[in-house]
Amino acid sequence: PGGGSTTMTIALSVGAASMSIYFWFPFVPLYLLEIGAASDAEAAFWVAAGLTGQGTGRLVAGPLWGMLSDRVGRKKMFVRALGCSGTITLLLWFIHAPWQFVGIMLLQGAFSGFNPAAVALASVSVPDSRMKSTLSMVTGGQYVGAAIGPAIGAGLALWVGFRGAALISGLLVILVAVAVVLLVPTDRIATK
Numbered sequence: 001p002g003g004g005s006t007t008m009t010i011a012l013s014v015g016a017a018s019m020s021i022y023f024w025f026p027f028v029p030l031y032l033l034e035i036g037a038a039s040d041a042e043a044a045f046w047v048a049a050g051l052t053g054q055g056t057g058r059l060v061a062g063p064l065w066g067m068l069s070d071r072v073g074r075k076k077m078f079v080r081a082l083g084c085s086g087t088i089t090l091l092l093w094f095i096h097a098p099w100q101f102v103g104i105m106l107l108q109g110a111f112s113g114f115n116p117a118a119v120a121l122a123s124v125s126v127p128d129s130r131m132k133s134t135l136s137m138v139t140g141g142q143y144v145g146a147a148i149g150p151a152i153g154a155g156l157a158l159w160v161g162f163r164g165a166a167l168i169s170g171l172l173v174i175l176v177a178v179a180v181v182l183l184v185p186t187d188r189i190a191t192k
Contacts, residue, residue: 006122006125006126006184006185007122007125007126007130007133007134007137007138008137009179009180009183009184010078010118010121010122010125010138010141010180010184011122011137011138011140011141012141013078013082013118013141013176013179013180013184014114014115014118014138014141014142014145015140015141015142015144015145016145016172016176017082017085017086017114017145017172017173017176018115018141018142018143018144018145018146018149019144019145019146019148019149019152020086020089020145020149020168020169020170020172020173020176021085021089021145021149021169021173022145022146022149022150022153023149023150023152023153023156023165023166023168023169023172024089024092024153024157024162024165024166024169025149025150025153026150026153026154027153027154027157027162027165028047028050028101029043029044029047030043030162031092031162031163031166032046032047032098032101034162035095035096035097035098036096036097036098037098042098043098046098046099046101046102047101049102050101050102050104050105050106051105053102053103053105053106053109054105054106054108054109055109056106056109057105057106057107057108057109057110057111058109058110058113059109060110061109061110061111061113062113062116065077065080065081065113065116065117066116066120069117069120070189071189072189073186073187073188073189074117074120074121074123074124074187075121075180075184075185075186075187076186077117077120077121078114078117078118078120078121078180078184079177079180079181080111080117081111081112081113081114081117082112082114082117082173082174082176082177082180083174083177084107084111084112085108085111085112085114085173086169086170086171086172086173086174086175086176086177087170087174088104088107088108088111088112088170089104089108089166089169089170089173090166090167090170090171091104091107091170092104092163092166092167092169092170093163093166093167093170115142118138118141118142119135119138119139121184121187122134122135122137122138123135124187124188125184125185125187153165153169156168
């Protein structure tokens, strides 16, 4: 099992990824108005439909990713979730109609989910005696990222526009995935 540096790397990774994902979230309704929603109410409808799609994707795919992590390893699933999350976020750059946002959110729900993957990886990376502090650190990273991401995203949206902020968000999450590949040791897969 890994040590404190592994825990810190996982916590920082999930914090940076959460921060990056929350860059674009606050201005989604405004972005949807920019790309074709006819009114505030219609933009709100598409946001709600997108969040429903994301939740549905998570509900359907989550158990599959959990079973797969037991077979191929938790680090691989964390990297997969980060890579998918970043790549799918990049798709926001290309959309030209509000309904396309729903598809992106459905994909995000089905293929990302890096927070549970980070918790699963952290749980097998430390001795039992450090489990509570490790899980607290990883969860704290997620919450700190979610807390500061919208403010940074709002500044980015003012500077580079909605599409630019989404592009930066996706690229940063992909960079986090690369950092995890390079810095986090591979977990051992239990064999029966």
